[in-house]
Amino acid sequence: MTGLLRSTWYSLGRLVRAFVRTPFWILIYSIQPLIWLLLFTQIFQSITVLPGFSTSSYVQFFAPGLIVTLAVFNSNFSGMQIIQDINFGVFEKMLVTPVDRYGLILGSLLYVAVIGIAQIVIVLGVSFVMGAHVATGVGGVLLTFVIVSLLTIGIAGLITALALRVKRAEPLIFVTNLITLPLIFLSGALIPASLTPSWVQTAMKFNPVNYAVLAVRPLFLTGYDWTASAQALIVCGALAFVAIVIATLAARRFGD
Amino acid sequence: MKQIVETRNLTKKYNGKSAVGNVSIDIGEGEIFGLLGPNGAGKSTMIRMLVTLTRPTSGSVLVAGYDVVKEARMVREIIGYSQQEAGVGEDSTGRTYLTLFGHFYGLDGQTIRRRVDEMLALLELTDAADRLTGTYSGGMRKRLEIAAALINKPKLLVLDEPTLGLDIQTRARLWDHIRALNSDGMSILLTTHYLEEADKLCNRVAIIDYGRIVAMGTPNALKGEIHGDVVSLTLPPEELDQREKTFEKVKQLLSDQPLVRDVQPTNDGLNVYVDQRGAAVPLILHVVEDAGVIIEDLNLSRASLDDVFIKYTGRTMREERGQALGAKKMMMSGG
DSSP states (O other): OHHHHHHHHHHHHHHHHHHHTOHHHHHHHHHHHHHHHHHHHHHTGGGGGSTTOSOSOHHHHHHHHHHHHHHHHHHHHHHHHHHHHHHHTHHHHHHTSOOOHHHHHHHHHHHHHHHHHHHHHHHHHHHHHTTOOOTTHHHHHHHHHHHHHHHHHHHHHHHHHHHHHHOSHHHHHHHHHHHHHHHHHTTTSSSOGGGSOHHHHHHHTTOHHHHHHHHHHHHHHTOOOHHHHHHHHHHHHHHHHHHHHHHHHHHHTTTO | OOEEEEEEEEEEEETTEEEEEEEOOEEETTOEEEEEOOTTSSHHHHHHHHTTSSOOSEEEEEETTEETTTTHHHHHHHEEEEOSSOOOOSSSBHHHHHHHHHHHTTOOHHHHHHHHHHHHHHTTOGGGTTSBGGGOOHHHHHHHHHHHHHTTOOSEEEEESTTTTOOHHHHHHHHHHHHHHHHTTOEEEEEESOHHHHHHHOSEEEEEETTEEEEEEOHHHHHHHSOSEEEEEEOOHHHHTTHHHHHHHHHHHHHTSTTEEEEEEOSSEEEEEESOHHHHHHHHHHHHHHTTOOOSEEEEEEOOHHHHHHHHHSSOHHHHHHHHHHHHHHHHHHO
16 A cells, blocks of 8 residues: 555656646646636627526636536646657656556546646636636535546546557547547536537436536535535546556556 | 576567567576667567566566566566666656656665665766756766666666667767676676677677577677688679579589688678688689679678677678668658
8 A cells, every 4th residue: 555655646746846847838737727718708708698597607607617628628638648658768667667556547647637626726716806706615616626636537547548558649639639529518518408409418417527517516606516516426436446447457558 | 506587488479470489598697698689589579578568478487586477566676677768758857767766666765865876976977967857968868767777776687778879988888887787796688789789798698580599608609609700792783683693603612612611691792601711712702703703892800799690590680770770760750
C-alpha cells in the first residue's frame, strides 16, 4: 500500500511540477474556460426564455454545464501527455523501475483531475462576478469537485488505456474528436434534457457525463439533490474504477 | 562463476515471426558482455525481455536467479536500464529527473540526495544539474539517462546502444565510465553495432543475426577463428552485377593457392583471408588479373569482428547498418 501511495504521489508530482514550470500551459488553461464562459453566455443569452429553463440567467444555467464540459475536454487531452512520455522514452524508463503500476497510472489521472479543479475554480470565480451563485455553498462546491474528478479520472483513464495501446497521437486525436461532442451533447450540459428529442433523452441515460451534469446543476441552482448526487457518485465512481484497472492493464502490457 | 543472466531457449515472436529464436546464453557476474549485430537483428528485443518490458513468447530468462516474468519486481529492483532513444523529457532539471527515479526505486530522501550527487559527479553533469534537460546536448541526455539507470546501484546495468549517435570523444569518455563501473563489480550487458565498441569494451561477445546467436566468445577468440589478415577486394559497379559468377571463378582459383585460407563475398566485392599478406597480395593480384576480373580497390587489414560476422552470415555489418540508419532517418522525418 505504501508503494502505491508513494508511486501515485511521485507520478502526480512529476506532472504538476512540469506544468507549473510552463507558464504557457497555465495561461492556456486559464484562458480557455473564460473564453467559453463569455462566448456561451453571450450567444445563448436569449435561450433561457424557452420553457424548459429553470433559471432566467444562462450563466446560472451554464456554469455547472461548463464545468462538466471542461472536464470532458481535459480528459480527452490527457492522452497527449502519455504520448509525449512514450515519445520521449520516459514511459518505458519508468516501467523498468519497480514503481507501482497502479500508482503510476493513478498519479497521471489525478494530475488531469487537479488541472480540472483549478479550471473549475477559475470558472466559479468569473461566474460569481457575472452574477451566478452556488445554492449549496462550499459543501456543494466540494461535492462538485469530487463528482467532476471521478468523471475526469474515468474518461482520462479510458483515453490513457487507448493511448498506451496505439502509442501514436494521430489515432488518439481521431478517437477523442469523435467522442467529445457526442459526450457533451448527449448530456444536459448545454441545454435542459426536457428540450431534446426522446431518443436523446434515452441516450443520456447511458452517458456518465449526463449523470455528472444532473448532479452538479441542482447543487448550483436549487440545493442538494441527494438522489442525483448518489447516482453520479456511483456511475462516475464505477467508471473511474474500471478505467484505472484497464489503463493499468494497458501499462503492464505496454511492451509486448 | 555465478551467473547474472541465464537465458534458456529464449524466443519472442511477433505475429508468428521470430524476432528472437531459441537463444541460450549465460553471462557471468562481473562481465562486460556485448550483443553485437546489425539493426533489426533482435538485440533490442532480447534486452527488452531481460529488463521486464516485453514478455517472452517461450523460454526463460533469469536475472541474478529471478525470473523476469514471475519475479519481475525483484528483477526491476536490481537492474539499471539505459534505452536506445534517450528516455529524458524536456521539462525537468537533471537533478529533479534523477530524484524522481530515486523515489521510484523507493529510496529514502537522504539516500536519494547522496546518490543523485554521486551520479551527477560520476557522469560529469554536476554543473548542468539544475538546468532544464531541454537545454542538454545529446551526449548530456544520454549520460543523464545512464545516471538514472545507476541510481539504485544495480547489480546488472543494461545498455541498449549506449554510444549510438555520439561523437568519438563522448563515446570514448562513456567507455571509460562503463569500465569504471565494471571495475567496481557491476555486471554490464550492452548491445552495439559498432564493432570497435564490442572489441575494445567487452570481455565476451555474442554475434546475433536474425534473432539467433551465430557466434559467441571473447573478441580475441572470435577473431582467432578468422586466420591472419584480410585482403578486401572492391569490384567496380558493372562487375557487381555478375558478382556471383566472378566470385565463384575467383574463389575457385584462389582456393587452390597455399597462402589463402578462405574467400567470402561482401556487399561490394570479396574478402580473401590469408596467412602472409606480404606474399599473398601479389599472388592474389596475379590470379585475379589472369581471370580477367577488374578490381576497383584493394584494402589490407587485420581480421576484425566484422570478418567474423561475414564468416557466419555472408554479409558485412557496415552495409546493413548504413541501410538501417537511412531507413530510420526516413521514419523519423516522416513521423
